[in-house]
Amino acid sequence: MSKGRFGVHGGQYIPEMLMNAVIELEEAYNHYKQDPQFQAELTELLNDYAGRPSRLYFAQRMTEQLGGAKIYLKREDLNHTGAHKINNVLGQALLAKKMGKTRLIAETGAGQHGVATATAAALMGMECVVYMGEEDTRRQALNVYKMRLLGARVVPVTSGTATLKDAVNEAMGEWARRSDDTHYCLGSVMGPHPFPTIVRDFQAVISREIKEQILQAEGRLPDAVLACVGGGSNAIGAFYHFIEDESVRLIGCEAAGRGVDTLDTAATITTGRLGIFHGMKSYFCQDDHGQIAPVYSISAGLDYPGVGPEHAWLHDTGRGEYVAVTDEEAVGAFEYLSRTEGIIPAIESAHAVAYAMKLAPQMEKNQIMVVNLSGRGDKDCVSVARYRGEEIGE
Amino acid sequence: MNRIKCAFAKGKALIPFVVCGDPDLGTTEQVVLAMAEAGADLIELGIPFSDPTAEGPAIQAASQRALQKGVTADDIFAMVERLRKKVSVPVVLSTYANVVFSYGTDRFLARAAQAGVDGLILSDVPLEEKEEFSAPCRANGLEFISAVSPASRGRVEQIVGEAEGFVYCASALDTTRAWEQVAAEVKALTHEVQCANAHIPCAVAFGPAAPEQAGVLAALCDGFIADTAVVELVERYGKDAVPYVREYIRQMKAALAGEK
Numbered sequence: 122m123s124k125g126r127f128g129v130h131g132g133q134y135i136p137e138m139l140m141n142a143v144i145e146l147e148e149a150y151n152h153y154k155q156d157p158q159f160q161a162e163l164t165e166l167l168n169d170y171a172g173r174p175s176r177l178y179f180a181q182r183m184t185e186q187l188g189g190a191k192i193y194l195k196r197e198d199l200n201h202t203g204a205h206k207i208n209n210v211l212g213q214a215l216l217a218k219k220m221g222k223t224r225l226i227a228e229t230g231a232g233q234h235g236v237a238t239a240t241a242a243a244l245m246g247m248e249c250v251v252y253m254g255e256e257d258t259r260r261q262a263l264n265v266y267k268m269r270l271l272g273a274r275v276v277p278v279t280s281g282t283a284t285l286k287d288a289v290n291e292a293m294g295e296w297a298r299r300s301d302d303t304h305y306c307l308g309s310v311m312g313p314h315p316f317p318t319i320v321r322d323f324q325a326v327i328s329r330e331i332k333e334q335i336l337q338a339e340g341r342l343p344d345a346v347l348a349c350v351g352g353g354s355n356a357i358g359a360f361y362h363f364i365e366d367e368s369v370r371l372i373g374c375e376a377a378g379r380g381v382d383t384l385d386t387a388a389t390i391t392t393g394r395l396g397i398f399h400g401m402k403s404y405f406c407q408d409d410h411g412q413i414a415p416v417y418s419i420s421a422g423l424d425y426p427g428v429g430p431e432h433a434w435l436h437d438t439g440r441g442e443y444v445a446v447t448d449e450e451a452v453g454a455f456e457y458l459s460r461t462e463g464i465i466p467a468i469e470s471a472h473a474v475a476y477a478m479k480l481a482p483q484m485e486k487n488q489i490m491v492v493n494l495s496g497r498g499d500k501d502c503v504s505v506a507r508y509r510g511e512e513i514g515e
Numbered sequence: 516m517n518r519i520k521c522a523f524a525k526g527k528a529l530i531p532f533v534v535c536g537d538p539d540l541g542t543t544e545q546v547v548l549a550m551a552e553a554g555a556d557l558i559e560l561g562i563p564f565s566d567p568t569a570e571g572p573a574i575q576a577a578s579q580r581a582l583q584k585g586v587t588a589d590d591i592f593a594m595v596e597r598l599r600k601k602v603s604v605p606v607v608l609s610t611y612a613n614v615v616f617s618y619g620t621d622r623f624l625a626r627a628a629q630a631g632v633d634g635l636i637l638s639d640v641p642l643e644e645k646e647e648f649s650a651p652c653r654a655n656g657l658e659f660i661s662a663v664s665p666a667s668r669g670r671v672e673q674i675v676g677e678a679e680g681f682v683y684c685a686s687a688l689d690t691t692r693a694w695e696q697v698a699a700e701v702k703a704l705t706h707e708v709q710c711a712n713a714h715i716p717c718a719v720a721f722g723p724a725a726p727e728q729a730g731v732l733a734a735l736c737d738g739f740i741a742d743t744a745v746v747e748l749v750e751r752y753g754k755d756a757v758p759y760v761r762e763y764i765r766q767m768k769a770a771l772a773g774e775k
Contacts, residue, residue, distance in 0.1 A: 134639045137674070407613065
């Protein structure tokens with residue numbers, strides 16, 4: 122079995138012409154992750170530039186209203202650029218710089234990862250090109266503008282379904298053509314090895330902080346950690362340091378779209394089956410012939426037909442629980458959290474909030490749950506308003 | 516001698532690629548027959564995949580059209596079975612790992628062998644992942660074809676050392692590059708392949724090559740893979756593509772043989 126396996130999942134299913142690029146990346150990463158100087162520089166960037174550590178906030182009103190477990194929100198939405206994506210991007214951009222690359226390329230769905238990559242490129246004086254499905258450039262026009270403002274070039278992708286998976290296709294193709302000066306800053310825990318491991322390591326800061334913060338606040342570990350899962354980077358970041366702590370339930374919330382019994386869904390673990398795509402073996406939404414299925418969710422960031430290989434493995438072993446949350450439930454949670462705690466969550470994160478609203482009342486009052494609030498929801502106001510039948514200008 | 520070896524036994528081999536089911540499978544069947552009659556030495560049949568990440572726009576678009584027609588691997592096996600009654604030209608299937616894996620790798624390869632397929636190319640399976648597919652290929656009497664590219668520095672010796680059938684030399688993905696640069700890269704790459712294993716034939720693919728350029732590239736190795744030209748002719752002429760494809764194959768055969 123090849124490198125980068127999580128059970129049967131993972132691996133390096135990519136064209137030969139990309140192999141040297143991933144090998145070069147793996148060697149560089151293995152070197153720099155041991156390098157105290159690299160780690161010190163990254164910590165400084167995360168703290169002074171991105172605003173870490175992010176707060177662990179006790180959601181008192183939500184806890185009282187739901188009448189069950191104590192609910193804490195991990196405030197990744199308060200990071201610079203408004204989401205957890207910056208954790209990974211600063212790590213990869215610093216790594217790319219050390220490798221002598223002068224150019225960053227990235228795919229983006231909702232635009233958060235693209236904005237984060239454009240931000241890191243601006244900070245480090247690197248050229249930046251972001252591939253984004255044309256459909257998503259319309260849904261997330263504000264983020265397109267932000268990326269351009271930050272000096273990046275945004276390439277609308279019209280092939281296939283013109284969404285996230287097609288943006289990944291284009292970015293991989295560009296990396297194959299031009300890996301000499303270019304680093305592909307992949308935005309989630311997916312793709313060929315070493316990406317699922319690199320991105321997980323850079324996002325694991327989330328669970329490291331949660332653990333310290335909850336021990337300080339409550340003197341014990343939480344009973345459950347919840348996060349939304351598209352590719353799964355914020356979830357693996359929130360889960361990672363709890364995997365060994367078997368008393369902590371790890372719950373990933375997938376996007377059911379209009380429902381898991383419809384074709385308009387992106388709930389990969391719930392409705393997909395084992396396959397090979399985008400460099401990895403994992404679960405994918407696909408038809409009977411192995412053709413990758415078009416997926417749908419109100420959330421552009423969860424609108425992806427696959428899931429990271431480590432999540433597939435956590436599912437196989439039963440260590441992780443994966444549930445599906447519909448558009449309707451997510452929009453409800455988006456509105457609920459805004460009214461109840463004065464926090465507008467990203468529609469992606471609202472999927473985790475929605476499941477927390479179901480689960481908390483079933484738990485005891487002395488139990489604790491942590492919900493990873495992966496991003497903030499400014500970018501989603503237009504589409505949620507539209508979902509409710511209201512047209513607003515941006 | 517197996518059929519793939521035979522393809523390289525009569526001078527420089529011409530290996531055209533076609534996406535099955537574009538514009539429909541009946542046309543593909545006629546195109547393949549015409550190519551065989553016109554002198555194609557080995558035929559690469561593409562099973563369309565929804566996300567052909569390693570391919571350029573022409574093949575992406577052809578794959579989409581074929582999938583919209585609903586073509587499946589089973590339809591393609593049945594077509595190969597029909598073709599086998601008429602022609603002995605070697606046939607390799609070319610697709611992506613998930614098409615084979617989803618069908619059931621063993622079941623897929625047994626069915627391919629039964630239909631008369633000679634080999635398999637998977638664009639997203641490099642050396643590191645090859646065993647999962649090459650072992651069941653061997654068990655079913657098919658050859659698993661490996662690729663090298665100008666980006667394979669340091670890897671050619673091992674890839675070619677383990678290669679079966681023939682070596683697929685991919686040229687630059689960036690087809691806008693200057694011809695002189697492409698030719699120089701191909702020369703260096705094919706030389707490395709031949710040094711690593713003098714016994715395995717190698718053929719080079721370069722989409723935009725004109726016939727005389729294909730002749731120059733083929734002279735460096737054992738054959739030329741026309742990876743986009745036939746796909747583009749089919750895109751342009753649809754169901755009426757057969758005579759145009761036949762003429763293209765004739766011209767290319769002549770160019771590879773060094774004739775005007």
